[in-house]
Amino acid sequence: MSFGDAVDLVIGASVLVVAIVALTVRRRDTAVVLFLVFGVLLATLWARLAAPDIALAEAALGAGVTGALLMDTITSSRPREAASSRPWPKRILGWAGGAVAGGAVLVALVAAVRSLSEPQGSLAQSVDEDMGRTGVEHGITAVLLNFRSYDTLLEVAVLAVAALATVSFIQRQSPAPPEPWPGGPPLAVRGLARILTPILLVVAVWLLVAGTTRPGGAFQSGAVIAAVLILLHLGGWTHAVPQGRWRGWGLMVGLIAFIGVGGAGAVVGAGWLVLDPDWAGTIILALEAVLAVAIGIGLATIFVANRTDVRPGGDDT
Amino acid sequence: MILDVVSAALIALGCVFFAAGTVGLLRFADLNTRLHALAKADNVGLGFVVAGLLAQADHPAIAAKLVLIWALALFAAATNGHLLARAETTEGDA
């Protein structure tokens, strides 16, 4: 076993151990922090499995934005201890039943994994053959924005619907959203927002353009844009994330632009969402920019909506 | 060859600082002292790892990006430490 294999084994084992511990601890905040560790370890596993794009996205979205969402939910409610409302015989029964059923499913799935035949790789071959017509040089970008751009359109729609659903669940006692910090943001946060915003915007644009030739692309760029918007909102510039009248428009702009490009292809070009090989590179870059902004605004809206939730006592910290 | 040895030595030194920071996180009794230990791991440990990787960089642009990563991690760690310590003191007073 080479050193690389040993490192992979250690990373895989630690992913499993951290996941199991995260599921079995009693306190919520411990579970959330362990989930963050799980996300970072998963990102290193992606890097070892030759998926650097996924590693970037997991670190930014899985550990970053999801971590921010979970942390915000924990800090705005009392740290609930293990006070479970169900009587303990039922709990033991629940865990035992889950273990038995889960164990059976696990054995069946592992058997299925062991019996997989050799990979044909026909899809990878087709992607390789047609890469010249796509206008980009990176496989994942070609698949996401050209071969399967319909799936990406639906993903933008799902994100917009999720943001609208989150917003509609939140109650407020007054029309104006309450301030993120009761006494104004501390100097450290304001300073951080001022320093990081230009740097992160440059990084976002770089990730966007780099996605055509190497790991990067709209999703990672969108995650960085979401981070910038959340940071600006926390730093006191509450108009960074669209609220009020502009919120609906902010969420819809990505979806409308995407549909517009697809429709333009249907009217002028070869068909709905078909990209002409001459224009494909430019159109893909434009689509990615719109996509990144849409993902950024969508995720930031979800975070801000969760954060401006008013507790029943009318007190929001 | 020399560069590989230098990289390995620097990264190993960084790992020592990370290990020290983790031991501090687990064994120190107070939030402030734990933040102190973590700051060592983040700033110095990551700095040594980045320095070790700098020796492996082919292009100045890659080296610049590595240093930028270290600088951003420094900003984040400093702000987090400040906010955590601040939250504890205000909580203690209120």
Place this chain on the structure above:
Amino acid sequence: MNTAELAMILGVTLAVVGSVGTLVIADLLRRVVALNIASGGVMVVLIALAYRVSPDEPDPVPQALVLTGIVIMVAVTGVALALVRRIEAHETAPGDDDREGET
């Protein structure tokens, strides 16, 4: 048993453990965490399938699926957390409900 197979077994284990956790855990926030862990396991399986084709040039199609899946999971987590807040707000203040006596 090569790396791809081990990774798939890891992914399957994570997915099963996370799914059992989602169904059995009582606390709502920990259920959301378990759901995220289960989705992480499924993603490991997909990436392992991409890795199996060729370690040097992995199949980009499953990787694109996972990338979309990560973004969707973040959005779903956001909606789930909004629901968790609403449910817990009602649980801690049953008297504020419109309908009296319903918890």
